[in-house]
Amino acid sequence: MAIDTLPATTPPRASGQLQRTDAPARRGRRRLTLTAWLLLVPSIVVLAAAMGYPLVWQIITSMQSFGLAQQFGKPAPFVGLENYAKLVTDPYMWTVVGRSVLFCLLTAAITMVVGVLMALLMKAVGRVVRVILQVSMLLAWAMPIVAAMTVWTWLFDWRRGVVNWLLTRMGLDFEGHNWLANPLSFFAVALIIVVWMSVPFVAFSIFAGLTQVPDEVLEAAQMDGASGWQRLRGIILPMVRPVIAIVMLLQIIWDLRVFTQIKMLQDRGSIASETNLLGTYIYQLGTGSSDFAMASAVSVFVLIITIALSWFYVRQMLKEGA
Numbered sequence: 001m002a003i004d005t006l007p008a009t010t011p012p013r014a015s016g017q018l019q020r021t022d023a024p025a026r027r028g029r030r031r032l033t034l035t036a037w038l039l040l041v042p043s044i045v046v047l048a049a050a051m052g053y054p055l056v057w058q059i060i061t062s063m064q065s066f067g068l069a070q071q072f073g074k075p076a077p078f079v080g081l082e083n084y085a086k087l088v089t090d091p092y093m094w095t096v097v098g099r100s101v102l103f104c105l106l107t108a109a110i111t112m113v114v115g116v117l118m119a120l121l122m123k124a125v126g127r128v129v130r131v132i133l134q135v136s137m138l139l140a141w142a143m144p145i146v147a148a149m150t151v152w153t154w155l156f157d158w159r160r161g162v163v164n165w166l167l168t169r170m171g172l173d174f175e176g177h178n179w180l181a182n183p184l185s186f187f188a189v190a191l192i193i194v195v196w197m198s199v200p201f202v203a204f205s206i207f208a209g210l211t212q213v214p215d216e217v218l219e220a221a222q223m224d225g226a227s228g229w230q231r232l233r234g235i236i237l238p239m240v241r242p243v244i245a246i247v248m249l250l251q252i253i254w255d256l257r258v259f260t261q262i263k264m265l266q267d268r269g270s271i272a273s274e275t276n277l278l279g280t281y282i283y284q285l286g287t288g289s290s291d292f293a294m295a296s297a298v299s300v301f302v303l304i305i306t307i308a309l310s311w312f313y314v315r316q317m318l319k320e321g322a
Contacts, residue, residue, distance in 0.1 A: 055303075062297035068290040076293075083297040092273075093281075093298070097305070100278040103187060104255040104309075111195050111251055112244070115202025120232075122203065123210045134204075141200035149264045152193050156180070180270040187275070193261050198254070202247050209243035210236065249313040253306055259283065278302050 062083055064076040087093050118137070122130050140148075155162050158178035167174035179185045213236055221231050237244070259279030266272050266280065276284065278298065286295030 058296040058299050061293055062300050064293050066291075066293040066296070070292070071290075079293075083293050084301075086294070087297055087301060096276050096278060096281045097301075099276075100256060101305070101309070103191070103277060104252060104258075107191055107194050107198075107255045107258075108248065108251040110191070111198045111202055111255075112248055114195060115199050115247075116206050116244070118199060118203035119206035119210055122207050137200035137203060140196065145197070145260045146264070148197065149193070149261060152189075153264065153268050156189050178269070180265055180268050183271075183274045186265065186270050190258075190261055190265055193265075194255060194258055197261075198251060202251065205243055205247045206240060209240035213239050245313050249310050252309055252313075256306055256309065257302065278305075 061076070063078060063080055064070075065079050066076045070076045118133070122133055125133070154160075156164075156179045158164065158176055158180075161179075163179075164174045164177055167177075179189050217235060218231055221235055226234070257279055258277060262275065262277050262280050263283065266275055272280065272284065282295050282298050282302070285291050285298060
């Protein structure tokens with residue numbers, strides 16, 4: 001008579017055994033988490049001290065009457081939100097805000113377009129041409145702002161500038177034309193300079209993202225009949241979208257706070273009240289008028305505008321990282 005044999009089975013472990021087995025793993029993960037936080041503490045403390053203290057000082061100062069006398073030790077009276085009330089009811093303040101936001105968005109958009117095109121160009125050309133482009137942009141990017149502005153102000157000088165000379169040679173009436181006297185041409189020059197200084201960072205960042213796009217995917221799309229524009233729109237841009245988002249965010253923040261280029265152009269003969277952006281307006285209030293309380297209030301206001309403009313990009317990045 002045949003005897004049926006049942007396969008041997010491993011008896012289930014008791015719940016106590018499971019807890020004893022998982023406990024060391026949980027303790028190990030807990031130790032790793034604690035170690036990670038301990039390693040982050042020094043950096044957090046340094047960032048909090050370096051960035052938190054000036055921010056707190058500005059917020060406190062913006063709620064005081066802080067002028068030149070307070071710089072020499074006189075107590076600053078507390079005025080609450082009075083400085084902010086003056087800001088929101090000042091028509092010139094809103095003129096500067098609108099001018100700054102428009103200049104920021106226009107400059108950032110042009111910079112991103114030119115930067116993406118330069119990145120695509122570096123990806124498409126050969127090694128020698130790519131190295132020449134990279135070295136050229138790196139030199140432009142590494143040039144100190146003051147040195148670069150000295151060259152740019154000479155190029156657009158109304159008496160002996162190269163730009164006026166070239167345009168006059170082309171038959172246009174630009175002899176003696178003062179680019180910085182008119183606010184519209186002033187901001188056109190400022191836009192060219194800011195874009196020229198910002199394109200290398202955008203181009204290098206986007207090019208780094210393009211190197212991560214698999215060539216096999218692009219070749220497969222080309223074999224399927226996709227045009228260059230279709231490959232760019234359907235494959236390349238979606239794959240480098242996180243890089244574009246963070247670069248765009250940084251560009252908006254930097255262009256909203258632009259100061260050195262505008263101030264040096266103003267010093268060449270333009271009317272400051274007609275060409276002020278938020279950075280130069282803060283400088284004018286603090287250093288020029290010694291009204292440090294209003295300058296601090298405008299600085300806090302700029303921080304709020306920066307957060308509002310960049311919130312969309314921050315939210316998108318948080319969604320993608322979730």
